[in-house]
Amino acid sequence: MARDDKNTRRWNDGARSVSEHLREYDWDGAIAAGAPEVATLIADRHDEIARAFWDHYLTLTSTQRLRDWASNRREFEAQLESSMLYARIKYESPYGEEWVSMAFEHAERTDRAHIPLTATFAGLACAHSKTIEILADKIGGDTARLGRLSDVVQRLSMVEADLMATHLGARDQAEAGAERHERSVQFQASIAESIQSATEAGNRIRVQAQGASSSARGMLGKASEVAAAAEQSAVAMREAAQTAAGLIRAIEDARLEVEAAAEIATRASGQAGAAVGTSEALSDHAKSIESILGLIRDIAGQTKDRFDRLGVVAERFAGANGGACL
Template identity: 45%
Template sequence: MTATQSEVVLSDRLELFGINAGLADDCREIWSAVAPDEDDLFAAIRAPISAAVSDKAGLAALDARVRAAIARKYADIRAQAWVDEVRDCMAEAVALGAPRLAIFAALSAETRWVHDAVAAAWAEDRARFVRLSRALTILAHAQTEIFAAHIGALRRREDNERRTREGAAFNQEIMSIVDRTAGGSQRVRAQAADASQAARGMLGKTSEVAAAAEQSAVAMREAAQTAAGLIMAIEEARNEVEVAAGVATRAGDQASKAVKVSQALSAHVEAIESILGLIREIAGQSNLLALNATIEAARAGDAGRGFAVVAQEVKSLASQTARATDDIATKIGAIQSATKQTLEANDSIQHTVEEVQTSADRIRKAMEMQAQTVTMITAAVDETALAADSMSSTIAAIRADTENVASEIDEVEKSFGEVDAQMTNFKASAGKFVQNFAA
């Protein structure tokens, strides 16, 4: 650092402390008394600092610089160079770990040692001793103020460096926080955008589902109506089957009655046959009587001629009766055959009617079961239709909620955009603050 760069400018202090050409001559005269024993002087100066510093190599380098600075000071007290060299020596001592009190102790040791050397050299020349003691006092005061100014400047420089470090650390931490926050905000914005897109995609899906649910509800209601119509048709068919079963029952009853009538007719025919048998027997006996009468009439001759005619007529009637009886027997046989066929047909009809009744009962029971099943299906379809309606309403509510969520997500994304802008502003403000803090 040059004199123009030094924070402690000697020229500002020359007049204040009375540092003039006369003082410069006195300082050179003082050094002439000190120079022969300067090693002892520097040992006294070094003692307070070496007690606090363990770096021997650093102490040796510092000792060389201190020797040069002190020699320059006594050689030309009005030169800025020794002030800057003292400043550098103090900074180096502090860097080695010497406390500030040790530095002032070294300055005090120098003043005492030089004063003792002057007293020893000119003890007999009182006027000279007083003049040089006065010069030492001025030098000590000026040097103490310069040391204090250097310490203050050093402290300010250290404070500035500390503030710079702290500001840099603060700025780095703030920038890191801002960057992380901005990164997180951007990620959240991206996630919000994805969520908004997904929500809007879900809106389309829910619209499709709502439409499908509505169509399903309509189809279910139509199915319920169809099932209701099917129940009515099954009920009508069951009624028709019951009517048919009633007709079959009546037909069975009538067939039973017909069987009974046919059986009665057969009994009557058998009775007629027995009567015909009796008539045949009577006709045969009449024919035999007529034959006997004819024989007796022939025996009687003319007296029996009339009786023979009657016998002949009786025989003729008996023959006609026999033929009529045979004819009736033939017809009765036909009647018996027809009656037998009628009985068999009636039995078959009755059996068929019974089968029809059994089938009708089975059909009626099956239709009743089908009606119950269709009723259950109808109830299930109704419940499904209600569920579809409810689902449609729920989906509509979900769609509304999804729209609200999508809008809120858009607001969140917008808010995080504002946060990004605020973080950018905060980052710039933090940078300015750190610059001002470190200045």
């Protein structure tokens, strides 16, 4: 954008007045002195100058779109009248505002039609050549005067081009400034909106981050609990594995013992059968012994009775013998 401003200033050179423009080209006063002479010499031939401009202007590639307009005789004749007035005023009053305003208007109209300003300069160059041709015809062999007035024509042609380019440059600069201002306002609004959005997004992210941090801490706590539980599970699994190994060994030992017990039971079963037979025999012997014991008890009872009677007899005998000794 700064480069555009620089380029615009190159073309319009600031806001100079018409007088300032002319003074730069009229360093020796030749324009002020010679322009009225030119106006007088071409007074009756403005139509030729105007037609010279339009005849060449309409042959240019960039003005092809105007040919249909130029074919409308009424409109074209009106434009010729305006061009003739322009040629007259330019030389009659080069320091006046009317000519300058007409130059500005012509430049703007050309620009609105999207025709380059160089096409206008080309048409004006042809008109200036026609002007010099008319001057030569009017002056005749006075080459010094022709040279002096031709110099006035070419200087005014340069002023003319300068004014048109400066005007369009100033207009473009103003439009560019307005556009920059509008874009600046839009940009500032966009930046403000972006900052607001970023701030709101930052606040949301901060809240989300806090929530995420809390969740992360909770997850870390749960992870610690899970790790501890996993460690306990691992210990329990190791203990369970050890217990299972012990149970397997115990089951194996029990299996061996059961097998041994089964073998013993088998042998005991056989011995039990033998014991049953022995028990039956012993039962018979017990019955016999019981009978013998009964006999013995009877004999003992009888023997006891006999001993009792013998005791009585002995006592009696002792008593009897004692008495005899006394």
